[in-house]
Amino acid sequence: MKKVIFYFLLISFVFPNFIIAQLKPVDYNDDNQKLSGFISKPSKALKSKAGILILPAWMGIDDHAKESATELSKLGFYAFVADIYGVGNKPTNYTEAGQKAGFYKKNYADYQKRIQLALEQLVKQGANPNDIVVMGYCFGGSGAIEAARANMKVKGIVSFHGGLGRDESRTIDAINAKVLVLHGADDPYESEAEIKSFQEEMRKAKSDWQMIYYANAVHSFTDKNAGNDNSKGAAYNEKANKRSWIALLQFLKEVL
Incomplete structure (x- = not known):
């Protein structure tokens, strides 16, 4: 109970406009492909009308992404959950999810386009185009x-246990948005070489970046449906989940 009270007081201190919000579907398009995301509007927005774009994990829009949108809108943010795969393309199992996510990781320009379209919807729903942060989980991370690499017009980037790799043949451009990477210290899906390469990329891009490691945490440490067996490589970690959420709130306070 003490932890719950402390967490509520922390949120109330950082974001005094803690209010009730509602999640609603939003249909939009990428050429002939129908997309369907979700908006959660605050009943009392922050003065800046800041917005948060949420990119779901590899199974597509899920309860985790929706819950995050709802919680953020309670703090006064406009929160939009992006539809990356499109209507009729949601994977039904991990094999399909791996294939679909793999396509967008390889064809990153297509991924960036879907993200940009979602950003536009967030603005259409009332968010200030000059005060936006993009966050994502796993594939969404x-x-x-x-x-960030596409230098979209956003102030901040937050990756929860996301993939950090990139094709080494890609050029490294300057990154203007501030970057926060929240990473499981024991995540087996990100090699030391890939992490080192990412950090060097951030330096070359002259990015204002930070990376936080969480002890005893593997991949998917924020996903309550990931089980608790670290040996599987993906598992929920309550402490890392709470700490990373607080890190997100502190980051939002700084950049927005």
Whole structure:
């Protein structure tokens, strides 16, 4: 109970406009492909009308992404959950998810386009185009990094246990948005070489970046449906989940 009270007080201190919000579907298009995301509007927005774009994990829009949108809108943010795969393309199992996510990781320009379209919807729903942060989980975390690489018009990027790799043949351009990477210290899906390459990329891009490691955490540490067996490589970690959410709130306070 003490932890719950402390967490609520922390949120109330950082974001005094803690209010009730509602999630609603939003249909939009990428040429002939229908997309369907979700908006959660605050009943009392922050003065800046800041917006948060949420990129889901590899199974597509899920409860985790929706819950994050709802919680953020309670704090006064406009929060939009992006549809990356499109209507009728949601994977039904991990094999399909791996194939679909793999396509967008390889064809990163297509991924960036879907992210940009979602950003436009967030603005159409009322968010200030000059005060936006992109965040994502796992595959969505990779997408958040791609938004940074594309230098989309956003102030901040937050990746929760996302993929950090990139094709070494790609050029490294300057990154204007501030970048926060929240990473499981024992995540087996990101090699030391890939992490080192990412950090060097951030330096070359002259990015204002930070990377936080969470002890005893593997991939998917924010996903309550990932189980608790670290030996599988992906598992929920309550402590890392809470700490990373607080890190997100502190980051949003700084950049927005």
